[in-house]
Amino acid sequence: xxxxxxxxxxxxxxxxxxxxxxxxxxxxxxxxxxxxxxxxxxxxxxxxxxxxxxxxxxxxxxxxxxxxxxxxxxxxxxxxxxxxxxxxxxxxxxxxxxxxxxxxxxxxxxxxxxxxxxxxxxxxxxxxxxxxxxxxxxxxxxxxxxxxxxxxxxxxxxxxxxxxxxxxxxxxxxxxxxxxxxxxxxxxxxxxxxxxxxxxxxxxxxxxxxxxxxxxxxxxxxxxxxxxxxxxxxxxxxxxxxxxxxxxxxxxxxxxxxxxxxxxxxxxxxxxxxxxxxxxxxxxxxxxxxxxxxxxxxxxxxxxxxxxxxxxxxxxxxxxxxxxxxxxxxxxxxxxxxxxxxxxxxxxxxxxxxxxxxxxxxxxxxxxxxxxxxxxxxxxxxxxxxxxxxxxxxxxxxxx
Amino acid sequence: xxxxxxxxxxxxxxxxxxxxxxxxxxxxxxxxxxxxxxxxxxxxxxxxxxxxxxxxxxxxxxxxxxxxxxxxxxxxxxxxxxxxxxxxxxxxxxxxxxxxxxxxxxxxxxxxxxxxxxxxxxxxxxxxxxxxxxxxxxxxxxxxxxxxxxxxxxxxxxxxxxxxxxxxxxxxxxxxxxxxxxxxxxxxxxxxxxxxxxxxxxxxxxxxxxxxxxxxxxxxxxxxxxxxxxxxxxxxxxxxxxxxxxxxxxxxxxxxxxxxxxxxxxxxxxxxxxxxxxxxxxxxxxxxxxxxxxxxxxxxxxxxxxxxxxxxxxxxxxxxxxxxxxxxxxxxxxxxxxxxxxxxxxxxxxxxxxxxxxxxxxxxxxxxxxxxxxxxxxxxxxxxxxxxxxxxxxxxxxxxxxxxxxxxxxxxxxxxxxxxxxxxxxxxxxxxxxxxxxxxx
Numbered sequence: 001x002x003x004x005x006x007x008x009x010x011x012x013x014x015x016x017x018x019x020x021x022x023x024x025x026x027x028x029x030x031x032x033x034x035x036x037x038x039x040x041x042x043x044x045x046x047x048x049x050x051x052x053x054x055x056x057x058x059x060x061x062x063x064x065x066x067x068x069x070x071x072x073x074x075x076x077x078x079x080x081x082x083x084x085x086x087x088x089x090x091x092x093x094x095x096x097x098x099x100x101x102x103x104x105x106x107x108x109x110x111x112x113x114x115x116x117x118x119x120x121x122x123x124x125x126x127x128x129x130x131x132x133x134x135x136x137x138x139x140x141x142x143x144x145x146x147x148x149x150x151x152x153x154x155x156x157x158x159x160x161x162x163x164x165x166x167x168x169x170x171x172x173x174x175x176x177x178x179x180x181x182x183x184x185x186x187x188x189x190x191x192x193x194x195x196x197x198x199x200x201x202x203x204x205x206x207x208x209x210x211x212x213x214x215x216x217x218x219x220x221x222x223x224x225x226x227x228x229x230x231x232x233x234x235x236x237x238x239x240x241x242x243x244x245x246x247x248x249x250x251x252x253x254x255x256x257x258x259x260x261x262x263x264x265x266x267x268x269x270x271x272x273x274x275x276x277x278x279x280x281x282x283x284x285x286x287x288x289x290x291x292x293x294x295x296x297x298x299x300x301x302x303x304x305x306x307x308x309x310x311x312x313x314x315x316x317x318x319x320x321x322x323x324x325x326x327x328x329x330x331x332x333x334x335x336x337x338x339x340x341x342x343x344x345x346x347x348x349x350x351x352x353x354x355x356x357x358x359x360x361x362x363x364x365x366x367x368x369x370x371x372x373x374x375x376x377x378x379x380x381x382x383x384x385x386x387x388x389x390x391x392x393x394x395x396x397x398x399x400x
Numbered sequence: 401x402x403x404x405x406x407x408x409x410x411x412x413x414x415x416x417x418x419x420x421x422x423x424x425x426x427x428x429x430x431x432x433x434x435x436x437x438x439x440x441x442x443x444x445x446x447x448x449x450x451x452x453x454x455x456x457x458x459x460x461x462x463x464x465x466x467x468x469x470x471x472x473x474x475x476x477x478x479x480x481x482x483x484x485x486x487x488x489x490x491x492x493x494x495x496x497x498x499x500x501x502x503x504x505x506x507x508x509x510x511x512x513x514x515x516x517x518x519x520x521x522x523x524x525x526x527x528x529x530x531x532x533x534x535x536x537x538x539x540x541x542x543x544x545x546x547x548x549x550x551x552x553x554x555x556x557x558x559x560x561x562x563x564x565x566x567x568x569x570x571x572x573x574x575x576x577x578x579x580x581x582x583x584x585x586x587x588x589x590x591x592x593x594x595x596x597x598x599x600x601x602x603x604x605x606x607x608x609x610x611x612x613x614x615x616x617x618x619x620x621x622x623x624x625x626x627x628x629x630x631x632x633x634x635x636x637x638x639x640x641x642x643x644x645x646x647x648x649x650x651x652x653x654x655x656x657x658x659x660x661x662x663x664x665x666x667x668x669x670x671x672x673x674x675x676x677x678x679x680x681x682x683x684x685x686x687x688x689x690x691x692x693x694x695x696x697x698x699x700x701x702x703x704x705x706x707x708x709x710x711x712x713x714x715x716x717x718x719x720x721x722x723x724x725x726x727x728x729x730x731x732x733x734x735x736x737x738x739x740x741x742x743x744x745x746x747x748x749x750x751x752x753x754x755x756x757x758x759x760x761x762x763x764x765x766x767x768x769x770x771x772x773x774x775x776x777x778x779x780x781x782x783x784x785x786x787x788x789x790x791x792x793x794x795x796x797x798x799x800x801x802x803x804x805x806x807x808x809x810x811x812x813x814x815x816x817x818x819x820x821x822x823x824x825x826x827x828x829x830x831x832x833x834x835x836x837x838x839x840x841x
Contacts, residue, residue, distance in 0.1 A: 086787075116539075125565075125753025128753065149584070347501075351498075352547065354497070356546060
């Protein structure tokens with residue numbers, strides 16, 4: 001596969017149009033779409049959030065736009081941000097600071113920092129000190145999964161966020177508004193699940209280099225618009241016959257925070273892999289099924305988080321036997337033949353998790369390989385070679 | 401000091417009990433730590449269960465209520481670092497698949513397990529019966545015990561301590577920790593140990609804790625004197641040892657701190673400076689505040705760079721990593737479980753950035769320090785991520801110069817003596833020049 005086969009000239013105009021739009025949103029480090037959204041009506045506000053998960057429903061219910069901030073990618077020159085970090089710290093905080101210090105995030109009225117790791121946690125305090133006129137909140141999520149313990153705490157945390165955003169919006173966030181937002185996000189998650197199911201069934205029709213861009217659009221678009229976009233993409237992708245190749249079906253994991261550059265995602269595909277599941281932008285798929293729109297909304301969001309959410313390295317596994325369970329399910333459900341563990345350099349949670357996950361995969365005789373990247377990794381040849389060898393070995397084992 | 405400390409049953413003394421000299425605080429705490437290793441080594445033979453837990457958020461008094469021996473993996477790692485064993489352990493762990501990017505405490509610990517789980521003193525360290533994951537101020541702890549659990553398969557109980565993101569402890573945070581202690585931690589300790597929880601026993605241990613905490617604070621705050629009778633970083637490591645590890649709440653810790661306090665009070669009366677490995681520092685030229693943990697593999701060399709120049713650390717944030725006591729917090733025997741929650745929430749690395757900056761600025765003022773030195777540790781993102789902003793902010797607010805050196809906890813590959821010495825000497829030179837300039841004006 002090569003790049004031209006992803007966008008076949010003269011075919012699938014609708015598809016190309018969607019992908020082009022998503023690509024433009026992805027490349028826009030000045031967040032023009034957010035500015036346009038805000039300008040469309042007086043008093044609109046936007047709230048940024050970092051990976052892995054925040055309850056976007058609360059931001060949405062406040063009438064605000066949730067904006068996923070995933071670092072600066074490989075197109076941003078980081079100058080000021082580097083002055084705040086030692087060489088052994090990952091890249092996402094420095095590029096995020098660069099975005100802030102260069103005014104690119106001025107369109108945001110606040111920033112949420114989820115409890116993912118010590119670096120992002122500390123960044124929340126740095127943000128408080130450096131951007132004093134903005135709303136800043138560290139969003140702690142429970143590592144205890146009992147409703148009467150972690151649940152109570154999490155509901156309280158969400159209530160604080162609700163009150164803060166209500167104050168920022170100038171009106172309280174009602175239960176009705178929350179329920180309506182939960183419904184909107186249920187629909188968005190459904191659409192994303194459909195997209196993932198479609199890609200797992202026909203990965204040659206929905207290459208990950210496109211699926212990724214469609215997901216990234218969900219970081220800056222209102223959820224209603226993103227839901228429509230996802231479904232439009234599925235329809236457009238399905239309408240265009242693409243060649244099916246004898247690629248290895250793989251799950252990519254470990255990339256839940258700092259994102260790989262798009263070129264790396266393309267390289268994995270070009271090396272002979274179909275990515276049939278991944279952990280990019282987990283916020284869109286964190287809650288695994290619909291959140292009930294009846295009942296107390298924060299309690300329902302809490303139950304969904306505690307009992308029906310995705311697993312990742314920043315989340316505690318209560319029992320030893322839970323380790324790797326989610327990944328094994330991803331492999332099974334998507335019919336993957338192997339796993340690529342791709343983590344950002346210096347990503348503590350992912351890299352500490354790696355040996356445990358690889359042990360679980362080995363115990364289940366699931367082929368795996370691993371490498372590190374940074375969001376600005378430019379040299380793809382070694383990754384392509386490693387991934388290509390991995391794909392070949394899967395195919396050889398399959399043949400045997 | 402002439403009063404000898406009568407330690408609790410010296411199981412396997414390597415030296416006869418020595419009269420406590422000023423430098424003997426170091427020896428004494430080492431003796432206590434070594435004895436704890438021996439207790440761990442024989443625990444299972446004696447029918448005792450072992451609980452492994454961490455320094456920040458250490459629920460020592462509670463664990464003692466269940467007659468369990470206490471193992472602290474960070475202490476194991478740093479002891480192995482000081483005894484020059486950690487380098488091999490780390491490389492063995494890396495060969496076993498652990499990333500070169502991650503915490504070397506973790507890799508040193510896992511490497512030790514790969515090498516037969518022989519503890520720093522040469523005695524075997526049996527597998528713990530319970531991993532008490534009191535997860536305060538550092539996400540790596542969570543992964544660390546997941547990794548150990550993966551290896552040992554032993555029971556694990558999590559105590560998630562929420563971060564002070566807004567710079568305060570809310571009722572919800574306190575309630576959350578308290579509920580975990582009562583509904584998760586205590587039942588797990590009872591189940592594993594077979595001992596029923598007795599809150600009066602906990603109260604009794606806490607009464608001991610309070611006395612020891614009072615004395616520790618007095619010792620640490622003695623550095624406000626000129627000259628300082630202690631080094632609040634390198635020396636403080638020995639002073640905080642019993643408090644932060646397996647002894648807080650035990651009568652021997654109370655006794656240790658009482659004797660230590662008398663010793664330091666006496667040094668203040670005599671106007672003496674701190675004891676260093678090479679003897680008493682007779683001329684205090686520079687007073688520094690240090691942020692960040694020490695390097696353990698070259699601990700003495702690192703310290704020597706300071707005292708050779710007449711530099712004394714008068715306060716450090718590392719000496720608060722296992723509990724911030726100098727702003728008033730004490731364990732409370734009348735509300736023992738609540739105060740455990742409060743303690744966990746208040747450990748230094750659980751404070752947010754503005755709080756950390758405030759604390760350092762306050763130290764610079766209260767201890768009349770000449771400036772701030774940050775020892776940035778590669779392994780420890782909890783401390784290190786963002787320290788360059790701390791440096792700028794402290795300089796801005798205090799007008800005092802700050803400097804930055806880099807090393808690691810227990811990975812000898814990341815200690816560059818020449819680089820650190822150069823930077824430290826340049827920094828001290830800068831302080832001197834500033835003083836001279838100020839005198840002229």
